[in-house]
Amino acid sequence: MGKERWALLSFFINFTLSLLKLLGAKVTGSLSLTAEALHSLSDSFASLLAYLSIKFSEKKNERFPYGLYKLENLGAILIGIFLVLAGVEIAKRSFERRVEVGNLKVGILIITVSLLASLTLSFLERRAGKRLNSPTLVADSYHTLSDALGSLLVLISFLFNSFGHNYDGFFALGVSFLILHTAFKLLKEQVGVILDISADEEVINNIRRIILSYPEVVEIKSLLVRSAGGKYFLDAVLVLNSQSFERGHRLVDEMEKRLLEEVENLNMAIIHYEPIKRPFKIGVMVEEGRKIAKSFEEAKEVLIHQRGKRPKLLPLKGKEEGVAKTLAKLNLDLVIVREYPNSPKAKYILHQNSVFLWKTEEENPYKALSEVCSLLKDRG
Numbered sequence: 001m002g003k004e005r006w007a008l009l010s011f012f013i014n015f016t017l018s019l020l021k022l023l024g025a026k027v028t029g030s031l032s033l034t035a036e037a038l039h040s041l042s043d044s045f046a047s048l049l050a051y052l053s054i055k056f057s058e059k060k061n062e063r064f065p066y067g068l069y070k071l072e073n074l075g076a077i078l079i080g081i082f083l084v085l086a087g088v089e090i091a092k093r094s095f096e097r098r099v100e101v102g103n104l105k106v107g108i109l110i111i112t113v114s115l116l117a118s119l120t121l122s123f124l125e126r127r128a129g130k131r132l133n134s135p136t137l138v139a140d141s142y143h144t145l146s147d148a149l150g151s152l153l154v155l156i157s158f159l160f161n162s163f164g165h166n167y168d169g170f171f172a173l174g175v176s177f178l179i180l181h182t183a184f185k186l187l188k189e190q191v192g193v194i195l196d197i198s199a200d201e202e203v204i205n206n207i208r209r210i211i212l213s214y215p216e217v218v219e220i221k222s223l224l225v226r227s228a229g230g231k232y233f234l235d236a237v238l239v240l241n242s243q244s245f246e247r248g249h250r251l252v253d254e255m256e257k258r259l260l261e262e263v264e265n266l267n268m269a270i271i272h273y274e275p276i277k278r279p280f281k282i283g284v285m286v287e288e289g290r291k292i293a294k295s296f297e298e299a300k301e302v303l304i305h306q307r308g309k310r311p312k313l314l315p316l317k318g319k320e321e322g323v324a325k326t327l328a329k330l331n332l333d334l335v336i337v338r339e340y341p342n343s344p345k346a347k348y349i350l351h352q353n354s355v356f357l358w359k360t361e362e363e364n365p366y367k368a369l370s371e372v373c374s375l376l377k378d379r380g
């Protein structure tokens with residue numbers, strides 16, 4: 001069952017409960033039950049709002065290009081205000097006059113049914129929330145559990161009454177505190193959302209973990225995740241150890257796709273990237289006798305030059321394709337050769353990894369290097 005269905009189920013249960021409690025309040029005259037009825041009514045509005053926002057928040061148009069996802073927050077603020085008014089009104093009434101309670105059997109029956117319904121819904125929501133890995137649903141299950149607490153207060157009030165002690169006003173006050181507590185929590189959350197509050201640390205750490213799982217990521221320069229309308233919006237700047245714009249772009253595309261798949265409620269991921277600044281890394285294909293290799297196949301070693309580092313000689317093995325793969329792995333920007341490789345696959349591998357081949361007539365690797373370096377003075 002998806003989130004949409006849960007919201008709908010929660011609406012029907014809360015709406016039925018609010019009607020049942022209103023009926024009970026009318027029959028018994030209990031103020032605590034009246035408070036609970038109003039509470040359930042506002043909960044059913046909230047569930048309906050959640051359902052509608054899941055259904056319609058994706059609707060985008062020219063005037064609202066990001067969609068109408070904040071409608072849910074606007075609605076939740078209205079519900080919060082309604083709850084504050086209801087809570088204050090109940091509290092006021094509980095002080096104003098003594099409440100007479102009758103028809104206790106009907107009242108006890110109704111509130112027991114409500115209590116069991118809330119407990120069952122809370123249990124089911126929590127189980128589904130864990131299965132669907134949805135923190136929203138788990139959070140909702142705790143709210144439903146607090147609803148059960150409200151019903152429990154009313155039940156205790158009725159039980160006292162059946163022994164001849166009428167404390168319904170006090171219990172109504174208790175329920176109104178519960179309502180006010182819920183209302184302020186809701187309003188605080190919603191105002192945070194309207195002001196683009198950051199996502200929870202847990203969500204941010206999860207995103208950070210996924211980004212850093214790519215070995216090309218050298219540094220996360222900035223990572224901003226805002227939470228709005230139950231959705232997350234990510235904006236990040238990364239430093240990538242990638243040689244070409246093309247490759248960096250492909251990597252970032254893949255990263256964005258994976259984040260959107262793996263992070264629940266992530267609605268948008270925009271990653272900017274900068275290349276790491278390092279001096280050019282140049283390789284020279286050499287054969288036996290330290291001459292520049294006549295062909296790709298005959299190369300036995302590659303001489304690596306990078307400003308600020310000692311030159312290195314690494315062995316090369318295999319056919320042209322294997323050699324091309326080794327050169328790509330070394331993150332070379334440019335390779336000095338006397339002949340291009342014959343294998344199209346080898347050429348393709350070098351191209352994909354942005355390894356540029358520089359053809360020379362020179363036989364001496366150091367002369368060829370100084371020829372290239374003098375041209376690349378700025379970077380090499």
Ligand SMILES: [Zn+2]
Pocket residue numbers: 039040043143144146147182
């Ligand atoms: Zn509630």
